[in-house]
Amino acid sequence: MQTYAGISVVNALPSWYGSSMAVNLTVSVSIKEAEKCKKNDILIDTILNFFHEKYGIPCLDINVESQIPEKSGLKSSSAVSTALIGEISKKFGIEIDVPKYSAILSLKAGVSYTGALDDATSSYYGGVSFTYNKEFKIIDIKDPPELSAIILPRGGRNIKIDLQYLKKYRLIFEEIFRVSRQNIVLGMKLNGILVANILGYDINEIEVALKKGALAAGITGNGPSIFAVTKIGEEGPIVDALSKFGNVIVTRSVGYVSRD
Template sequence: MSAWGGISVVNAIPSGLGSAIAIDMKTKIFIRRCSNFEKKPSSRLVEKILEYFSSRYGLSNLCADVVSDIPMGSGLKSSSSVAVALIKAVKNLNIVEELDVPRLAAELSRLAGVSITGALDDAAAAYYGGVVFTDNTNMKVIRVLDPKLEMSVVILIPRGVSRPPMNVDKLRKYSHLFEEVFSIAIQGDIFRAMTLNGLLIARLMGYSEDVPRKALSMGASAAGVSGNGPATFAVCRAGDEGPIIEFFSRYGEVRVHRFVRVGETP
């Protein structure tokens, strides 16, 4: 089974309210029965999720093979995509009923220590596609919208920039600003919100603001840092990517993606 990657509209760490938008990067997971000694899970997250199904539902001896084009540790929602794809794959065995996939993905991501709030926003985008709004503190999906945006998303994975240690207390000091950005997003101005959020995260986490600002001055409709970085995105009209790709290429690997619609199959 598969799930999408995504970029941030509003990072949920400061206020608990989050929003993310799915893009056409994806994770595919194949599960099969295997012996206990055959294979170590490919990560702590995969191990935690398999342990959950084993202890809660007696589904032992499951192995998961993960194939993903989402770079890890970059802010493009790889962990949520893995969690959602794996839980969907188990659900598809038709042994366990009534699974709330995004919520369980968020709860297990938090337990596995790969996310702070559980990142329900990222998990919901990975599951539904489109743009989602969530209350991660109360584990509620508030809204799922089909943005119908035929735009390109140019993504820079910067060379030689690593994610600094998370300073959650520092981010939470600015919760009021992120709540305002969330209200701009939920009222419909997604591009403004993702830009404000992306520039705020760049400033608070010490990433370059100049790179997304330059993309904006070149005509991008939105630009900023996604998730906890360091990936930086710029949204532009399909066909207008050329100059932004050229500019981003000075700093690292560049990929061009598109937004995915609600209900599209990954």
């Protein structure tokens, strides 16, 4: 099964309300029955153990092909977990709420702070998710504006995230969530700049992208990747400017995908 990376509209850590926009970088997971169970990454093994214990599925060989750097803010963990859960549910005929179980099992594996239902929803269904992660509730999924996403992909996040400190900003992130439901691009701009400031990232690249005409720019997720968005066809000056800081990926927002 194939799922998507995403860029944050609203980071869910401060208020539990989260929103993410799917972009066209993909993860593909395939599975094959195996004689012996092998050891995998913690997230994959947590998911396999759950399905083994609850539904008696056999040992599986897992193949992950990912275009998303790990620990990047680009939703790599949600893309891997939704693709794997979706593939297992299809192969073994298990009816399950894929994003919800991605959230539950990501928490169990210790790779997520809130379960990241916002990220799991956009990874699996495309579009722009709006979720309340505390209750594993999807509030809405919207089709995104047609946008070019210009990304400085950076993995291996190594900053310490102080969840209690982030929660001091709950009210302003709740407000950004409300704004985002009316205006996705304004929401991701406010969120992206504020998260950069709160987590102590350098805002130079964000400022450069905005000066070159980006509609929004900022940190995605907990970073360290930087994103900018523009109308399609207007990427040139931003790509040129951001290329001075590293290799740039240009991709697009992804619309809602029916999984029926």
